[in-house]
Amino acid sequence: GESLYVSADAGATWSVLPMPTGFASTTSLSCGSATWCAVGGTYQGQPVLATTADGGHSFTIHPLPVGVGTFHALSCSAAESCGGLVAPSTIPRKTPDGAPADATFLVTSDGGTTLTDEAIVQGDSMTALACTSSLDCVTVGSLDGTSGSPGTTAVGAVTADGGKSWQPSTIPAGFGVQGTRAQLACTGTGHCMLLG
DSSP, X not given: OOEEEEOSSTTSSOEXXXXXXXXXXXXXXXXXXXXXXXXXXXXXXXXXXXXXXXXXXXXXXXXXXXXXXXXXXXXXXXXXXXXEEEEOTTOSOBXXXXXXXXXXXXXXXXXXXXXXXXXXXXXXXXXXXXXSSSSOEEEEEEETTTTXXXXXXXXXXXXXXXXXXXXXXXXXXXXXOOGGGOEEEEOTTSOEEEEO
């Protein structure tokens, strides 16, 4: 099983806390506060969002809506506020480097009790996500069927309403991303950086 390591002194010392037995993560851990964190994964083989409100001493397991798939990216901008990219793990095709194609945006503003699935941009396979508030998120990926190809032009989209609508973003021609290796970071001031 997986374990959670926690530090309260900027990483000088660490304590180990157990994760729920049967949980396997599919995303990085994302924290919206010093004590509230979430991670996407599977629990007993089912897709879930696992959250903690007490710094990892206990976890709540939230099953995902039927048919949305599993989280493969997660970004929490505040306690109880997260957005993530989800796609079925059994879809017929994935991008060449293994990232699921045609992900949708799964969002919660109540810590996972309510999860709402929203479409992003049809024909794009988004693989990286960064949210700076409960409303503002940026995602990047590639056109369907082209991820992982040398020189593939990246695509992106932004939302200012919590994922209800997305606007395509303009990325310089010739800039490409390779699925699961795309690295995106944004700050609350509207500045983003993307490695590709």
